[in-house]
Amino acid sequence: MLRGVRRAAGLLLAALFVLAAAGCWDYKEVEDMGHVMLTSVDLTHRGKFCLRVQVLVPAALAGGGGAGGMAGGGAARGGGARKPYRHYLAEADTLFEAFRDLTTKAPRRLFFAHNQVILVGERLARERGVGPVVDFFERNPQIRRDTWLLVARGDLKELMDVSSILDPLPGRHILGVVDNRDLSSRVAATRLGDFVEMLESPGREAYTGVVEMVPSETVSRIGLTPGAAGPDPAKDIRITGAAVFKGDKLAGFLDNREARGLLWLRGEVRGGPVEFALPGGGRVAVEILRAGRGAVKLEPVLSEGRLSMRVRIKTRVNLVEAQAPGLELDKPAVIYGLEEELSRAIRGEVEAALARLQGEYRADAFGFGEAVHRRYPRAWRQIKGEWEGYFAALPVEVEVKTSIRRTGLIKKPLVPKGGDKIKGIQGG
């Protein structure tokens, strides 16, 4: 029996030695780490990378900070409560150098696993290209592939300071806005992993969403007390449109309408509004129900040596707003008429994007080249060298089929007393 006990004690001791010798080597406490919530990279005037990270300040969040000093924060409180974040900046020729330069300033070990947004400055994207940046981030195990990679317009320093009382952390603020993208489907935001794929696949140019700063229309910088500046910058973040790349260099921007057109062709529209005017006056707005990837078909057509594209989009919508009294929504013919108008409006969006990308940027963000490659691999091999030229001249036929599923809780448009009925689309 004693032997058994001795053996057990020996085993226990051995286990302890093993644990002590092999364990703990990558031990780090949460509170010893600087959690980066937002990263931005830009180019300095001297052509170096300028890396800016936003580190969480947990202590400021602990005391219900962040929101503090917002509304009633007078002059006495100065900047109000501490900001729940702190920025660190480093400049270097390589990103890694810059990252390690940060560690000489930040008191905590920086940790990037929770960084959900990477901002790339417009200048860097245009002049140097995003290739080296993306390469670094893809290599780094701490950076997740589902991190949003966005192009930032305007002063990054200021932009990274924009937060709101709803989300005191600017990084999370941007993330929250990006998460709403499907409600408008006018922003072509892209995750790092997808971006890399687009960057590397031939016949398809990369694109991503754009973050910019807009003056806030509702929050006034001037507090109630004269001269007191509220801590909340009177600025808002807005994500908008798309930044289209050619290779890894920024080719140009798309506005919201053009970005929607791009998303239609990429099959990324998952909601959002479409509005259109009726020929007889009045306006109607519909909400797109998940169109999804299966709803778009890119069909390259090669006939008699001439390449053209046929694009088919199918979507279903709900009518949500009808500023057209007298519109007889219970008649199928009226609905068919509306569907036709709607198709025209969507076609308009697609054509706007086509015009911009074919005519101006000559960047095939639609992935037409890829479609050609798939359908006509042999032809593709011949033309892929001059695809840019082919793309710019490619005739595209857009065909949109829509169907209106529901018209909301009420059937007829609301008619106020004495209001004139607008002559809508007449049935039959």
Added chain:
Amino acid sequence: MVVRRVLRQLARLLPKKKKSLQAVESGVQWEKSYEAAELKQRPVSARLVENVSFLNEVLGHNSDFVLREIRLGVGAGVPAALAYVDGLVDRAIVSDTLIKGLTLEGRMAGLKAGDAGDLLLLAKNFLVSVAAVKEAADYFALLNGLLYGEVALLIDGEDRALLVDAKGWAVRNIEEPASEGLVRGPREGFTELMRTNTALIRRRLRDPNLVVEGLCFGERTRTQVEIVYIRGLAAPELVQEVKDRLSRIHIDGILESGQIEELIEDNPYTPFPQVFHTERPDRVVSMLLEGRVAIITDGTPIVLVVPAEFAVFMQAGEDYYERYFLATAIRWLRYIALVTSLTLPSLYIAMTTYHQEMIPPRLLTSVASSREGIPFPAFVEALLMEFFFEALREAGIRLPRQVGQAVSIVGALVIGQAAVSANIVSPLMVIVVALTGIASFAAPVFSLAITMRLLRFPMMVCAATLGLYGIVAGLLAILVHAAGLRSFGIPYLAPLAPLHRRDLKDMLVRAPTWAMDHRPTELVKGDKRRQAPGQVPRPGSRRPPGGGGGGA
């Protein structure tokens, strides 16, 4: 070499082998002690004077020993004596039945001295109107009976003593079991009196095959122990094994069934319980019906049941009385709670010190802000809090109820409030500890909850040194260990490993009563069928039971 030396040093700290029991001199008795072997050698004398003087010598100085001398029969009568231990016997029986019967009725019957020789038989057959009597030929049997509440009748000229069963001592009533309450089901619990306990079982199981076999343990306590099983259901080898293991026990005292448990379990070096214990007769009966063997110990309401595999400890009696949907859900709740109580603190440690990337970002901000300014690493913090919690729990159990309340208030305030606001521990850690505590209370059987409580600490060490890898390694080690255990020959993880698909009906789910047609595979070799198959109730079906599944 160094390791060997360290180990040797360590071994020195461990307890040395105890001296054998025989060598220990009992210095308690001031005069002379009477060993059982010696007493068995001495027959009861035919002379009353000798017997009386012997009894006085052994028990005479005890204030609760009563020796009443009487005379039997007509004339001067035959000298006789009644001896008993006051408090263990029913005095009404002694005076109304025994003394009256022997003296008054003996005189009326005209008992004479000449009848000596048959006098004891006469008294036994005609005068003592008490249910159970037996004869004792030696002093051991005499004393044994005396000390177990029997009245000894000694008659001059008879070399045997008559032991009359007149047990009557203060007992606790049958009450609701304190440690195993339930909402639906019988409220009766076992008591300290073994006879009551066997009666509680028999009343639920009117089967002539129910066997109650008595044994006696403890050189000094002479505790009555009985094994109960159903002939034909319990495997004969199992019953024999139980008897063999019990017969190997040589100990001076058995005070509680826990001692027997430790002396008969298969693997002494494991934190896992291998013997089930319960206070509920219905639970014991249901386990007897599965072919298990119960061991009832006199003097404790806790009845042991063997074999007991892991699954048994996750079942509560109520599972079979509630509807099976709820019972299954509750059972899964228990499994989750079990894993929680084992791993939650270690998961917290591993996640916050090694795998921060696994924490969802929003949770991370609250984790980070709650950990901000805490002076201890997560492991120390967790250890500290678990220690506090366990100490609090221990204090709560032992203290009298009035003080116990104060303990919980102090504990809740000190740990819950002050420690957090003083930044000694993080609020998150308090939540983790509280959740762990609640989860460990959700275990239906306390003995398994204790196991998890104990294993939690090595798991925390694993998590603190190797992170999630350590937790997985620890869990695997526990699993491998548990898979290697056996309880009276039954693999500990029985329906799972080895896999008996049919028995999973009572492990992963609690199948409806009409679906549990079979007894556990590992236990019953003979009568496997529990009930007629195909008893799913449906309206309008008039089929006789057993007609559904093609017959038993």
